[in-house]
Amino acid sequence: MTMAHDHKAGKTRVVKVGKFAIGGDNPVSVQSMCNTDTRDLKGTIDQIRRLEAAGCEIIRVAVPDMAAAGNLGRIRRAIDIPLVADIHFDWRLAVEAARQGVDKIRINPGNIGEKDKVREVIKACKAAGIPIRIGVNCGSLKILKKVRAPKWTAREWAKMMVREALDEARTLESEGFRDIIVSLKADDIERTVMANLLFSEKSDIPLHVGVTEAGSFLAGTVKSSLGIGLLLTQGIGDTIRVSLTEDPVMQVRAAYEILKALGLRQYGPNLISCPTCGRCQVNVEKVIKEIEERVYSDKTLLKRSTGRKIAVMGCVVNGPGEAREADFGIAGGKGRGVWIERGKQMKVVNESEWVNEVIRKIRSLK
Numbered sequence: 001m002t003m004a005h006d007h008k009a010g011k012t013r014v015v016k017v018g019k020f021a022i023g024g025d026n027p028v029s030v031q032s033m034c035n036t037d038t039r040d041l042k043g044t045i046d047q048i049r050r051l052e053a054a055g056c057e058i059i060r061v062a063v064p065d066m067a068a069a070g071n072l073g074r075i076r077r078a079i080d081i082p083l084v085a086d087i088h089f090d091w092r093l094a095v096e097a098a099r100q101g102v103d104k105i106r107i108n109p110g111n112i113g114e115k116d117k118v119r120e121v122i123k124a125c126k127a128a129g130i131p132i133r134i135g136v137n138c139g140s141l142k143i144l145k146k147v148r149a150p151k152w153t154a155r156e157w158a159k160m161m162v163r164e165a166l167d168e169a170r171t172l173e174s175e176g177f178r179d180i181i182v183s184l185k186a187d188d189i190e191r192t193v194m195a196n197l198l199f200s201e202k203s204d205i206p207l208h209v210g211v212t213e214a215g216s217f218l219a220g221t222v223k224s225s226l227g228i229g230l231l232l233t234q235g236i237g238d239t240i241r242v243s244l245t246e247d248p249v250m251q252v253r254a255a256y257e258i259l260k261a262l263g264l265r266q267y268g269p270n271l272i273s274c275p276t277c278g279r280c281q282v283n284v285e286k287v288i289k290e291i292e293e294r295v296y297s298d299k300t301l302l303k304r305s306t307g308r309k310i311a312v313m314g315c316v317v318n319g320p321g322e323a324r325e326a327d328f329g330i331a332g333g334k335g336r337g338v339w340i341e342r343g344k345q346m347k348v349v350n351e352s353e354w355v356n357e358v359i360r361k362i363r364s365l366k
Contacts, residue, residue: 011023011024011025011204012024012204012205012206012207012238013178013204013205013206014026014206015131015179015180015181015206016131016179017058017082017084017103017104017131017181018058018081018082018083018103018104019081019082020057020058020082022181022206022208022238022239023181023206023238026238027264027265028232028237028238028239028240028259028264028265029057029058029238029239029240030055030056030057030058030239030240030241030252030255030256030259030265031056031057031058031059031060031084031208031239031240031241031255032051032056032059032060032241032242032248032249032251032252032255033059033060033061033062033086033241033243033248033251034047034048034051034059034060034061034062034248035047035248036061037068038061038062038063038064038068038071038072038075039065039067039068039071041071041074041075044061044071044075045075045078045079047248048075048078048079048081049079050249051081051248051249051252052079052080052081053297053299054249054252054253054296055252055256055267055302056081056248056252057081057082058081058082058084058103058104058239059079059081059082059083059084060083060084060085060086060106060241061075061083061084061085061086062086063085063086063087063093063097064088064093065093066092066093066096068093069085069093069096069097069100070096070100072085072096072097072100072101072102073100073101076100076101076102076103077101082103082104083102083103083104084102084103084104084105084106084133085097085098085100085102085104085105085106086106086135087105087106087107087108087112088107088108088111088112089111089112089113091107091112091113091117091118091120091121094107094112094121094124094125095120095121095124098121098124098125098127098128098130099124099128101128102130103130104130104131104132104133104181105121105125105130105131105132105133106132106133106135107121107132107133107134107135107168108135108136108137108140109134109136109142109164109165109167109168110136110137110140110141110142110144110164111140115171118168118171118172119171119175122171122172122175122177123175125177125179126175126176126177130179131179131180131181132172132177132179132180132181133180133181133182133183133208134165134168134169134172134180134181134182134183135182135183135185135208136161136164136165136168136182136183136184136185136195137185137186137212138157138161138185138186138187138191138212139186139187141160141161141164142164143160143164154188154190154191154194155194157186157191157194157195158184158191158194158195158197158198159198161184161186161191161195161199162184162195162198162199162202165182165184165199166199166202166203169182169203169205180205181205181206181207181208181238181239182199182203182205182206182207182208183207183208183209183210184196184199184207185210185211185212185243186211186212187211187212187213187214188211188223189211189223189226189227189230192210192211192212192227193227193230193231196209196231196236196237197231197234197236200236206238206239207231207236207237207238207239208238208239208240208241209227209228209231209232209236209237209238209239209240209241210224210227210228210240210241210242210243211223211224211227211228211243212243213243214242214243214244215244215245216244216245216246217244217245217246217250220242220243220244220245220246221242221244221254224242224243224244224254224258225254225257225258225261228240228242228258229258229261229262232258232259232262232264233262240255240258240259241255242254242255242258253296256268266306266307267302267306268295268296268302268305268306269295269305269306269307269308269309269310269362270307270308270309270310271288271291271292271310271312272309272310272311272312272322272326272329273287273288273311273312273313273314274312274313274314274315274322276314277314277315279314279315279317280314280315280332281314281315281332281333281334281335282314282332282333282334282335282336282337282351282354283351284312284313284314284332287312287351287354287355288312290355291310291312291355291358291359294355294359295359295362300363301359301362301363304362304363304365304366305362305365308327308328308362308365309325309326309327309329310326310327310328310329310358311323311325311326311328311329311330311331311340312329312330312332312354312358313329313330313331313332313337314332315331315332315333316331316332316333316338320338320340320345323338323340324340324342324343325343326340327341327342328340328341328342328358328361329358330349330354330357330358332351335350335351336348336349336350336351337349337351337354339357
């Protein structure tokens, strides 16, 4: 199933970000952003390496001042994925970031300055051969400096966001610069989706999609899944970032789960488990969490389990039937369960060995 691409009306242009191509027929890539202080060189590099191991494909760091900008080159040389410099307010930080060798610059048209300053950024990015992301956020639109507390409808907000993105894109393109990616984000689904839909009707620039400041892990994942999912199912979105008040590794995990649910990417197993009920006499929650922790922290297990359906079911009512649809899994009883492979009941396994049995099976896969 490739639900989103079945609906894709028109292709976006292709823009290179380091070793990744964004747009066109390329897979939807997964991004995240460090929550470390970029001036903390070791802490930032360590976090990026954790994110790489979790499957992050493009990483962004905040660049609040020249001290942070001065670390970008060393960070880039220490990691294996493209590095994006997140710039607000000071165009000179963007110029320095380009000189340092980052793979993309993100600017916010709402605060980067006048067009002559933007042209300096364009010149630096042209010289470095790197793209620019125009990151439009609902809360920092240029027009908000003139209009206080506007009572706009969601559609009016979306139109304003699109107008600012297109205006900035025209500035870049008037200088012969076409390596552009755009993001249009609000902290709610309606404005985010509407802005991206409107923009996609007007431009072939690739879209970086996400709901900004989505919130805590549960609330933010639900909001992001709906917002990003609504766009992807319509073929809109070339790269995604899930914004959560959470360890960035979990942002990456959540992004992949969205893509997996839509059939757009495969990353790790499809773990199915029952919600449990009064019939359950085994600790399914504990088992499934332990399996996830072990698989997603081990590159070999992650690779070998990718695309596999693994079932952990709590009782014999629905368990054997659900597990039959999986590559392998367990249907629980009292303190133990039936091990099932492709619908065949193979043996009985004590509950204390469930996790190890699943891990052993994954290790044996080619």
